[in-house]
Amino acid sequence: MLAAKTLPLTSPLSTPSKVSDDFSLSFKNFVPVSKRNEKHKISCLSSSSQSVIAPDMGTQYTTAQTRVKILSEALPFIQKFRGKTIVVKYGGAAMKSEALQASVIADIVLLSCVGLRIVFVHGGGPEINQWLGKLSIKPNFLNGLRVTDASTMEIVSMVLVGKVNKHLVALINKAGATAVGLSGIDGRLLTARPSPNAAQLGFVGEIASVDPSIILPLVDNNHIPVIASVAGDVTGQSYNINADTAAGELAAALSAEKLILLTDVAGILEDRDDPGSLVKEIDIKGVKMMMEDGKIAGGMIPKVNCCVRSLAQGVRTASIIDGRLEHSLLLEILTDEGAGTMITR
Numbered sequence: 001m002l003a004a005k006t007l008p009l010t011s012p013l014s015t016p017s018k019v020s021d022d023f024s025l026s027f028k029n030f031v032p033v034s035k036r037n038e039k040h041k042i043s044c045l046s047s048s049s050q051s052v053i054a055p056d057m058g059t060q061y062t063t064a065q066t067r068v069k070i071l072s073e074a075l076p077f078i079q080k081f082r083g084k085t086i087v088v089k090y091g092g093a094a095m096k097s098e099a100l101q102a103s104v105i106a107d108i109v110l111l112s113c114v115g116l117r118i119v120f121v122h123g124g125g126p127e128i129n130q131w132l133g134k135l136s137i138k139p140n141f142l143n144g145l146r147v148t149d150a151s152t153m154e155i156v157s158m159v160l161v162g163k164v165n166k167h168l169v170a171l172i173n174k175a176g177a178t179a180v181g182l183s184g185i186d187g188r189l190l191t192a193r194p195s196p197n198a199a200q201l202g203f204v205g206e207i208a209s210v211d212p213s214i215i216l217p218l219v220d221n222n223h224i225p226v227i228a229s230v231a232g233d234v235t236g237q238s239y240n241i242n243a244d245t246a247a248g249e250l251a252a253a254l255s256a257e258k259l260i261l262l263t264d265v266a267g268i269l270e271d272r273d274d275p276g277s278l279v280k281e282i283d284i285k286g287v288k289m290m291m292e293d294g295k296i297a298g299g300m301i302p303k304v305n306c307c308v309r310s311l312a313q314g315v316r317t318a319s320i321i322d323g324r325l326e327h328s329l330l331l332e333i334l335t336d337e338g339a340g341t342m343i344t345r
Helices: 060-081 098-113 125-134 150-174 216-220 243-253 284-292 300-312 328-334
Strands: 005-007 085-090 117-122 179-183 190-194 205-210 224-228 230-232 238-240 258-263 278-283 317-322 340-344
Touching: 060 328, 085 098, 085 243, 098 117, 098 150, 098 328, 117 150, 117 216, 117 243, 125 150, 150 179, 150 224, 150 230, 150 238, 190 243, 205 243, 216 224, 243 258, 243 300, 258 300, 258 328, 278 284, 284 300, 284 340, 300 317, 300 340, 317 328, 328 340
Parallel strands: 085 117, 085 258, 117 224, 179 224, 190 230, 258 317, 278 340
Antiparallel strands: 005 278, 190 205, 230 238, 317 340
16 A cells, blocks of 8 residues: 655645746746656755745846746656656635635646647636526535525526636637537437435436447547536436536546646645644545545545546546646646645556
């Protein structure tokens, strides 16, 4: 069993090194350190006063040199993931903050431009709550799942499919890539079945099957499918699907190289009360041990179970990363340091 390895957590607000503002990709927290993959070891960009990206060396020439240095150090990772399918679940703090939303969209477009096959899955809980409030419908939750009666399901569909999905598609298109908005209903991409607790939860569904044939031509042509987590059953009834679950099942069906869940915490912590006890890398046996020991609990359990299930179905690695960290996707994919916890088989 691979033991859980913990490293001190670096706050996204504590990294002094910054690239000049005219660097359009703004790698503000890009401090690559060799931690995970010795095969693709890259040199560190120091955060000291001698750093090549220190503000006091901000001449135009130095800035240009910094840009090409960062890009060259990313090359081994680009080569590793080029042509591979990466499924990203988007939600949480990264969806609520406009600045973090812009960061995620920029990351998605960059990764697509260098040849990664990106599939983008989203929820939209806060937006749903906002619209329920406008209609004087009180949100109700049971064990972290939204109780979804017929009226709520109608709002969920309208908000996720009609509003959030098209907003994300527009942002990606504006940033220079080509996105196509879908839901699980389109092309029978996701077929739902009622939850075992349907009597209490209403139209909250589980995924009965996945048919990715509708999105394969899209990713083959370098388009980015943007998928809302709503699915229909065999009768056509719509169901609210947990976005983490939808992303995990899609990743398995696509034999993805990597599943990434953006969340509101740093990742898996060895000590839930110590933000500095981040587990950088762990295998399936390790996370099961942590759950048995009570170290993984609450809202992290379904995320970990989602990752374990996708790995068991052939996904190579799954990561739970800190969506509050700017450009966390690039840190996770294009550096050894990562931006959260990576789970391996």
